[in-house]
Amino acid sequence: xxxxxxxxxxFFISSLTIFGQRERVDNLPTFDNKKLxxxxxLGLNQNDFKLNLRNSTIANADITVxxxxxxxxxxxxxxxxxxxxxxxxxxxxVTNSKKIYFNHLAIPRDSVREIGxxxxxxxxxxxxxxxxxxxxxxxxxxxxxxxxxxxxNEANQDDNSAGEFRMKTHNFMYEVGIGIDIYLYFFxxxxxxxxxxxxxxxxxxxxxxxxQWTAPINYMGTRGVFLSFAFE
Numbered sequence: 001x002x003x004x005x006x007x008x009x010x011f012f013i014s015s016l017t018i019f020g021q022r023e024r025v026d027n028l029p030t031f032d033n034k035k036l037x038x039x040x041x042l043g044l045n046q047n048d049f050k051l052n053l054r055n056s057t058i059a060n061a062d063i064t065v066x067x068x069x070x071x072x073x074x075x076x077x078x079x080x081x082x083x084x085x086x087x088x089x090x091x092x093x094v095t096n097s098k099k100i101y102f103n104h105l106a107i108p109r110d111s112v113r114e115i116g117x118x119x120x121x122x123x124x125x126x127x128x129x130x131x132x133x134x135x136x137x138x139x140x141x142x143x144x145x146x147x148x149x150x151x152x153n154e155a156n157q158d159d160n161s162a163g164e165f166r167m168k169t170h171n172f173m174y175e176v177g178i179g180i181d182i183y184l185y186f187f188x189x190x191x192x193x194x195x196x197x198x199x200x201x202x203x204x205x206x207x208x209x210x211x212q213w214t215a216p217i218n219y220m221g222t223r224g225v226f227l228s229f230a231f232e
Contacts, residue, residue, distance in 0.1 A: 027135050027183040039076040039232030044069055047096045047224035054218035061216035062103035070096025076230060086127040094119040102213060113165040120148040123175060137181040147171040159206040160213040166204035173198055190230040198222040
């Protein structure tokens, strides 16, 4: 779904860009002179886990992850630092789900864990923009973010032995992306695509140090793709 949406978005952006180049009038000519402005964004995401397994007492441990597309929505506060540099604060909510398959376990109810997650996603980003050309302005961005996982179950006393796969509540990410500002008559439309990568290990280990679910995991961290549409 994400790949199809990306191709559709690229086609849509290309069409808007071509149209923008044919326009003789520059829309919102003083927009970038504002010291501070606000907006909001909507988007799609697809989050996976990067898994690093270690040697353990679990023979032939084999763990895979199947992600699904999710949804993200949030607000934007943009501070102009320089004519080509902005500091952006983009708090929002991110929802998605994943299935973790423990292929080394034979019993079906033990071999699959479904994780539905809702995050408070709080990124602080630097946006580096080119000079404006007519009604378009490409940019790259990079920064760090904090995720509060409302669905982590970290405080739950039950673990995988009772069917509960637990994650850490507090997590930190870094993210990089590219996008383009398109100046329309009444507002600025900014589609972007970015990668989000966890810094810390997000798994909450089971109480049993030889757990057949978490003992084989050395590191498990989010890696995701965000497709966002900003309106400013």
